[in-house]
Amino acid sequence: MTIERIVKTEEDMLALGKRIAERLDRHGFIALYGDLGAGKTVFARGVAQSFGVDHVSSPTFTIVCEYPTEPKLYHFDAYRLSDADELYAIGYEDYLxxxxxxxxxxxxxxxxALPNERLDVSIVGSGMDARTVRIVPHGTRTEEIFHEDSCI
Ligand SMILES: Nc1ncnc2c1ncn2[C@@H]1O[C@H](COP(=O)(O)OP(=O)(O)OP(=O)(O)O)[C@@H](O)[C@H]1O
Ligand SMILES: [Mg+2]
Incomplete structure (x- = not known):
């Protein structure tokens, strides 16, 4: 099952990230896909807003940024990893x-290294163009939250 949305502006992407985080009751796993500049970090900033976190820097050089929220928010960036083993080396299993x-x-x-229970969010587009966002839930809980007619 795929939910597809056209997201015209950065503000709308922030709002989408925030709504999705709230829908997940701010816990779970969101896998972000998309090329350089697609808007993954913008989406992540929207998610962080639902935790009251305003400043999100990209964890490209640190692998993970941790936010001391309740629940905790962990923002990973796999871009510079050579493989999933590097995640396990920094205690990924404990994060999960x-x-x-x-x-x-x-x-x-x-x-x-992706858990079976997760939400896949793929962003297509670049520059100032509108983005196509495809949302695919995996696993019992996530599928239940994001069913066919859930309005997000
Ligand atoms: N509709 C839109 N949604 C999201 N971002 C948009 C949109 N329109 C323009 N932008 C711009 O596109 C850029 C997206 O950058 P962002 O850092 O979020 O990409 P990214 O996918 O995280 O890239 P990277 O792989 O380099 O981390 C921002 O500069 C943002 O202002
Ligand atoms: Mg990014």
Whole structure:
């Protein structure tokens, strides 16, 4: 099942990220897909807004940014990883066990490390063009939240 949305502006992308985080009750796993400049970090900033976090920097050089929210917010970026093992080396498994919200930019680069219960969010488009966002839920809980006619 795929939910598709056209997102015309950065503000609308922020709002979409915020709504989706709230719909997930701010815990779960969101895998973000899309090329350079697609809007993954903008979406992540929207998610962070639902936690009251205003300043989100890209974790490209640090692998993960942690926010001391309740639940915790973990923002990963797999762009510079050579493979999923580098995630496990920094204790990825422990992050997954927590009741937290995890965002993974460049999820396609660490496909084997993605949990079965997750929301895939793919963003297509660049520059100032409108983006096409495809949302695909996986796993019992996430599928229940994002069913066919859920309005997001
Ligand atoms: N509709 C839109 N949705 C999201 N971003 C948009 C939109 N229109 C324009 N933009 C711009 O596109 C850029 C998206 O950048 P962003 O850093 O979020 O991309 P990214 O997918 O995280 O790239 P990277 O892989 O380099 O981390 C921002 O500069 C934003 O202002
Ligand atoms: Mg980014």
């Amino acid at each position: 066990k927590e009741r937290s919200l995890i965002l993974m930019e460049w999820a396609n680069l660490v496909e084997s």
